[in-house]
Amino acid sequence: MEQKALRKLLEKVSQGDLTVDEAMLGIKSMPFEDLGFAKLDYHRGVRQGVSEVIYGDGKTPEQIVEIAEHMLNKGQETVLITRLDKEGASLVSETLPFMYCDIGKVGIVGKMPEKRTKEAIVIATGGTSDMPVAEEAALTAEALGNKVLRLYDVGVAGIHRLFAHMEQIMTAKVIIAIAGMEGALASVIGGLADCPVIAVPTSIGYGASFGGIAPLLSMLNSCASGVSVVNIDNGFGAGYLASMINHIGEK
Amino acid sequence: MEQKALRKLLEKVSQGDLTVDEAMLGIKSMPFEDLGFAKLDYHRGVRQGVSEVIYGDGKTPEQIVEIAEHMLNKGQETVLITRLDKEGASLVSETLPFMYCDIGKVGIVGKMPEKRTKEAIVIATGGTSDMPVAEEAALTAEALGNKVLRLYDVGVAGIHRLFAHMEQIMTAKVIIAIAGMEGALASVIGGLADCPVIAVPTSIGYGASFGGIAPLLSMLNSCASGVSVVNIDNGFGAGYLASMINHIGEK
Amino acid sequence: MEQKALRKLLEKVSQGDLTVDEAMLGIKSMPFEDLGFAKLDYHRGVRQGVSEVIYGDGKTPEQIVEIAEHMLNKGQETVLITRLDKEGASLVSETLPFMYCDIGKVGIVGKMPEKRTKEAIVIATGGTSDMPVAEEAALTAEALGNKVLRLYDVGVAGIHRLFAHMEQIMTAKVIIAIAGMEGALASVIGGLADCPVIAVPTSIGYGASFGGIAPLLSMLNSCASGVSVVNIDNGFGAGYLASMINHIGEK
Amino acid sequence: MEQKALRKLLEKVSQGDLTVDEAMLGIKSMPFEDLGFAKLDYHRGVRQGVSEVIYGDGKTPEQIVEIAEHMLNKGQETVLITRLDKEGASLVSETLPFMYCDIGKVGIVGKMPEKRTKEAIVIATGGTSDMPVAEEAALTAEALGNKVLRLYDVGVAGIHRLFAHMEQIMTAKVIIAIAGMEGALASVIGGLADCPVIAVPTSIGYGASFGGIAPLLSMLNSCASGVSVVNIDNGFGAGYLASMINHIGEK
Amino acid sequence: MEQKALRKLLEKVSQGDLTVDEAMLGIKSMPFEDLGFAKLDYHRGVRQGVSEVIYGDGKTPEQIVEIAEHMLNKGQETVLITRLDKEGASLVSETLPFMYCDIGKVGIVGKMPEKRTKEAIVIATGGTSDMPVAEEAALTAEALGNKVLRLYDVGVAGIHRLFAHMEQIMTAKVIIAIAGMEGALASVIGGLADCPVIAVPTSIGYGASFGGIAPLLSMLNSCASGVSVVNIDNGFGAGYLASMINHIGEK
Amino acid sequence: MEQKALRKLLEKVSQGDLTVDEAMLGIKSMPFEDLGFAKLDYHRGVRQGVSEVIYGDGKTPEQIVEIAEHMLNKGQETVLITRLDKEGASLVSETLPFMYCDIGKVGIVGKMPEKRTKEAIVIATGGTSDMPVAEEAALTAEALGNKVLRLYDVGVAGIHRLFAHMEQIMTAKVIIAIAGMEGALASVIGGLADCPVIAVPTSIGYGASFGGIAPLLSMLNSCASGVSVVNIDNGFGAGYLASMINHIGEK
């Protein structure tokens, strides 16, 4: 895309339609807009395949609304807001078309994409308490046009619960394995599946869990191949990456 | 596959071709073979899509040869041996058809797969010293039937070196970003590419690198989306996962 | 036992058979013998139910021989020596009746106890490389009069290998689960078994395994009940504790 | 048990009482029930010898009540709820027969088991502040049918306090040693007792206690044999494991 | 300065204008004043080139006012107060001429220096959330008489945003690079600029950011030359050091 | 002391004034009293030279009052209560003669000892914010009968402030050096003084101070001889140890 723009610009210079100074200005003018407090990147949708996401933590509702409106005005149909607390959500909902998921702390401005992928991203959690992270991942994936299959509370302490879903695990295209405590779920799923497994350690646990270090290390050291890891509690990152993989080969 | 086997077995019981005791035995007999010191898993190729790999570290050359021979006898054409030192390699080469990569400490028994993927896995490293990890990744990927594009020594200290390959990065299907020290390469590539980026921290560095903790944390905290992380120095794991992703949508 | 000795001593004082000074001396004279470099504790067998074990690391072969001879002279039939390297072993074998296990680095002076427990201690390892720790545990348990059932290389990356031994795991009296890397084996076994599971993290692994911290944390955070943990690579401790539990209820 | 069920199922197939498809369904239908937010496991009592426990932390009182009612309906007589705060407790007590221990934050739905073990589990703490963890352990053990002997505030700073209970320690079947700060209690008890000692580090302390890391490391490195460790503040885990051991040999 | 004072004092002794005892007293009398709770150091301005700064955290507004008044009375024109919360600020503003920056939590008593340096200190941040640290740095620099150029939210996830300011970065005299998460900004800027880069890790992030450890390690391991690091969130320290460097060669 | 008691007891047995059973009981009856929630140790004053101290943190005001009253009843004149918050203090003051130091969070029940040591314990702090820890140390020392010399805010950033007190430091009998941040004060004082220096790291600081780890490590690695370290923020421990040393050689 940028290659083409450069070529066009150079052609114009070549044809005398553009002076050298104009061309230098054109090459330098970067594709983002300055709101003063955050530099939006509208080309990102083009460049990275999906739309800009608003990381809500540390932003005021007013800032969020302003950013979201700019995005909608530029033509984006779905704006995902992660790490958004209830109060922020209720403020956003006053001025914009809005849905909010309490558990995952995720807001959607605009409408969810209708067209979904043929195959579902499988999202498995070790326990009920991992649901906030799982929902952040699931809603991210759905906002990016994916079908999602939720397998919650299938941790290794009662491993037969996981095995009830053996077929779905063994035929999946991409799986997100979310677990706190000892994080063994990722290894067990990684040992069964033959697709990429994105492991998300959660800060669920206490004592020697050290806020998620235990499952993080456990997942990094997984003896199963095909497992990679994102940051502790990073449901969004897992959903985003899973979506990337899930869209490969789709038309 | 196992579903079918179970169905067949149950049908035989149903038709009286198998007694209950025989059926119980059949269900219990697991698909692996016991060499005494390591339980091989021949079904894995079927179940996970690729062949068993031998992790050479901590195994004697004799054990490696024995395992490799069993694999070849079972019909496998390529056996990958990782973390194999020079002496071990020279011993293996005495009895088996064998290639050895000194830098990556990787051995290949049998022949490399001829058919390669249409698209290449891009493997980028921050420095020259990351090459051992990169070659482990590259040879793993090639042994699993992938084309590989090597971009070595393109770290952020001289970021224009990376930008010379912008087009390859922006159009890649999957990228492996390997870096020690501060590990910023993964974030920079992740910010440019719109495909999955598998980040491999390496133990290259000194002092506050703490054997790879610095790039590990850096990569886990990447502000770029689409980045996931494998263990420090885990070139094999990155190559294996990249191969999984690269084969999606190929026929 | 000591209660009786004290009573006897007091009775002698009461009957005038012992002066007050003699009695004070008697109470103070402690039940150990001073070799100059290490204070042996012959009463320990009485007090703790098993014989003194020699921790070989950091002792010269001469010191080990001297300690072992003292023990034998006091009537002990089996002396266990852990963390004993090959050279030390060959030196010990020159002067004492001796068996040596190379893998577990364990030596046995004297003869192995003939009488064994009715039930076997189950010892499971995640991989082949965990064998040194496993053999330290196994030989410790055998030297303390236990039957042992070895299930090696049944890690979660190929979880069906573990399931081939489901019956032995589900009916065990006590299990030792030994694993490096992500240490998930302990949780999986803990979720299946209904007996105490002693988890032993090993220093097997690399990178973010951090010399055994990863499996250690994983095992401490096990979501399965009945799991407790000993020090990294502490095969002896696990074998000793398992023996304690295995002897409960035996006559 | 499951072996029998499988045999029966296969016999029915063999006798034509069950079609192959029905059999496959039967094998797959797992023994748990889906409430939507948590998968209960009623067979666990059979499989692991005790009843399901509700980990209260992170669950709403409504969820807890719902889970507990399901358990009672299935015939369970005692339901243990750990990590339950006061408000949750008062809400649960409105709808269910209920006892609550403020210090240990443990609730009991239903009635405590009447039949107790012959021998008591000894629970020792280093200080008064370790009582919350100790009571979680004690009530867990009592809910599982054990007698309990509490020895609180017998830490090593005034070691003679511990020695007043020497006889109970030297004749115990299993001991739980709970301590924060430097955690030396476990080693001292481990050096005196000849039974399994379950060490529980607590987060009691300040500064270089690092939330329990100091006693955790101390206990893992105990030079006394027979000591194993559970997670920081994990009173439940210690009580559960001690109960397992205490029931061995009981009829 | 002190050399001169000593010389003068010795000359007086030599000329009999000062007794030996008076001279000893004079040498001992140190150049600070004791308020009881904090020892001010009025000579510091002379010795270190800038005025005393009040670190507001942990001081009551009354203490701050008292210290600031003493400083003003001694002739200082600008008093910088860092880590000052809103309430403290409003209390200080009641009794002293005062400006307050809410984001950076910085107060200025007196008036800002009018004369500014010829060249601006460039302050770049990775994200919007790093602004509090950046403003602490910026206001510190301005209070010390520097021009400041703010480049906020130019992190590596959208690296073209940084490149829009390439010229300012490549011609700067000193740059402050502030970033949380993976902290790659410092390396990228360090690779582009040929001036000292002061890296400030921030505690912005979550999970494996560990309160700023991730960017701290990342910055310490920077493969770019000319980068040095100050404490996590230490905007003041960076601003102060940058001012030192920026004043070199100015007249 | 106990030696004498034992001798007396044995003499009584010898003279028939005590039966064997009574003697056994006597030896076992330990010198403490059980209040149910904490085992007081009245002999400690005899055995360790000072009176029992109440660690207030985690105890209710009622418990504190009860313990203190028992102590007073047993004849103790000064009861020190550390880590006591304001509310607790006001409750204690309602029923007992009581003084309270707000900064050090220390309460004194009864009256301060009148007789003081000839020499003062020197207590130096790096900054004003270290005062809470310093006052805990100072009041502990005073309650144990020591004179105290306070040198606050003499940290190394303005090292001349410390040097104003050079004579007191170079002639001290024992010094307590209290500092947060980088903790260099202990080394500087240790390099100047020729008496024991007790270093107390404090949790004062932010970022890479890590709650006191930075000064703790700094002090443990002090290149000055004669420096030893107590726990982070442990003013009481430092005051107690300094008192022990300060009383040596006093009559």
Added chain:
Amino acid sequence: MEQKALRKLLEKVSQGDLTVDEAMLGIKSMPFEDLGFAKLDYHRGVRQGVSEVIYGDGKTPEQIVEIAEHMLNKGQETVLITRLDKEGASLVSETLPFMYCDIGKVGIVGKMPEKRTKEAIVIATGGTSDMPVAEEAALTAEALGNKVLRLYDVGVAGIHRLFAHMEQIMTAKVIIAIAGMEGALASVIGGLADCPVIAVPTSIGYGASFGGIAPLLSMLNSCASGVSVVNIDNGFGAGYLASMINHIGEK
């Protein structure tokens, strides 16, 4: 510089001297040369003000010679090689004009720059054992055209040794403070000097020094303003940065 090249290129396009395709190629052709194993960056001297340095660790002598020769051929007069061991040095000296510093493990190919800065960089070390790091810094600075003043073994344990050089410290333009153990030297110098202090923690020490973590944290938490920190043992980085600062204002 690059701005000019771009302008020239565009002018040629504008004048028809360059086709669009040639121009695109020209923009893409980056200013470095590919040796196969390392991408040299000849423009760096221009862009960053000094010449490329060869980090010797992990490179073979052959690679080093090859890189150095390329640099000399391109007209560079001084090539600095850091982390070069003796054997490597002796190999390099066979083919190139070469000086080698054994202590600092630094080699210089070509000749040292003759023209030196007017002012000297002050390099102070805590102990004799810090000399290897100090010499790496000193030779780097000298190779970059700076005068250097070495103040070795002036650590705080004998602080008067440092004070003998008070005048040099108080009038310096930039200081490098190198220390292991507790690293207090940086704070003490930072408190005395009014110029930038570059702190270098060294791995000198043992036990709780943790390979340099203790001085690293100490230096990061320095309460003295104007102190910034580089990686553990990073003498080169400190020398390079000090040179940058020392050249400001020089003509």
Added chain:
Amino acid sequence: MEQKALRKLLEKVSQGDLTVDEAMLGIKSMPFEDLGFAKLDYHRGVRQGVSEVIYGDGKTPEQIVEIAEHMLNKGQETVLITRLDKEGASLVSETLPFMYCDIGKVGIVGKMPEKRTKEAIVIATGGTSDMPVAEEAALTAEALGNKVLRLYDVGVAGIHRLFAHMEQIMTAKVIIAIAGMEGALASVIGGLADCPVIAVPTSIGYGASFGGIAPLLSMLNSCASGVSVVNIDNGFGAGYLASMINHIGEK
């Protein structure tokens, strides 16, 4: 002492015997001598009460000999050399009167002080393997004129061994408690003794001992009063500090 020197110098100025310039020179000329590689401090004996000690690690035998000779020439009778390996020792012994302790790696140049303190420093170790650290402490103490009582291998695993020495512990003036593994010895001794206890963690142990971190944390968190801690394996520091305390009140 320095006070007197200053007074004398000032008196000379006052009497005209010294010019101002000479006086300034005199004040600046510091009391140490520069050997080029290490600045000796002959006044230290005066200022700190004992003679300079040579830390052998990282110094060549030649350097050690040179430093020791300077010390002897200045009149010192005993020079202590710590961390001196065997080879170094044999080299030193060729040119100087010399004794060497292999276990503690301590050398003594000259003769041991004859006059010893009235009371002995008690040095207790947990195990035999702690002897190297203990001997470093013991020989340091002896070289500084102290009697020493060695109680080795009295760790808490067999606590009765420690109790055999109860009287010596309860009447000691100062105790050094040395232990690796869990380091509980310091707390137990601290709970029994009423004198300062200097705790020395050792790096003896494996796995979760983490090179001495476990006993270090354990000792820092000791619940016994009067315990302070020195660096891991720092026998010298403990011996030196114990000597300081032991000399108090001696004439």
